Amino acid sequence: MSIKDIIEGKKEWRAHVKRLKALPNDYQIVYKEIQKYLFKVGPVELTNGTGLLSGIVDLFEEGAGLGKDVLEVTGRDVAAFCDDLIKDSKTYADIYQESANQEVNKAMKKVINRRK
Template sequence: MTFLERVTGSDMTKAMKEFEARAQALPPEYQAAWEDITSNLWIDANFTGRSLMPIFESALELLEVTSADGHSVEEVLGDDIEGFCKSLVGEEGAKTYRDKWREQLNRNVAKKLGGLI
């Protein structure tokens, strides 16, 4: 990946287009699940969303393999797709802005109070 690709995010755009093309080859119920997964995962993205690329890859691969095996979406993901996505993000360690800001605030407060206690 070149510097220009990294700055502009063109590498991510290309990867997302490839993911979408692969998702179009899935059965309709899996396509709907993919839409739900992507919309739920983008909520937990960092500034660029680059940390989500391995998660998207893994989730799509899971859908591809299980659809080829003939399983239903409910068997694979359960009824709670949002919870499934939260568990994916938690395993990969992606954090939201809120989590990062909270950690920074806690560090700053602890540093300030450290001298007062």
């Protein structure tokens, strides 16, 4: 990643935050909880710019523009809303599970080879 990429990323993030701050307070609160949830769950592409988060702000801007309550947009179960957003995304948990399985398989092959 070059300095130019870092600077561009910061510009994008600042523009993203500016859009977020323009939303009604209830939308901002729910967005922050979504953001925390997604950072904990860890979809891999979340670290590649603001794509998913920007899409959420797009959706929230549309909902706020229509005068909807934020929970009309997300539903009452915000965690389920998040899970649905990332259902087809690879997460860090997926990567860790794959790694753990590979390590177990390697270890088991060694055990089997020693028995021969």
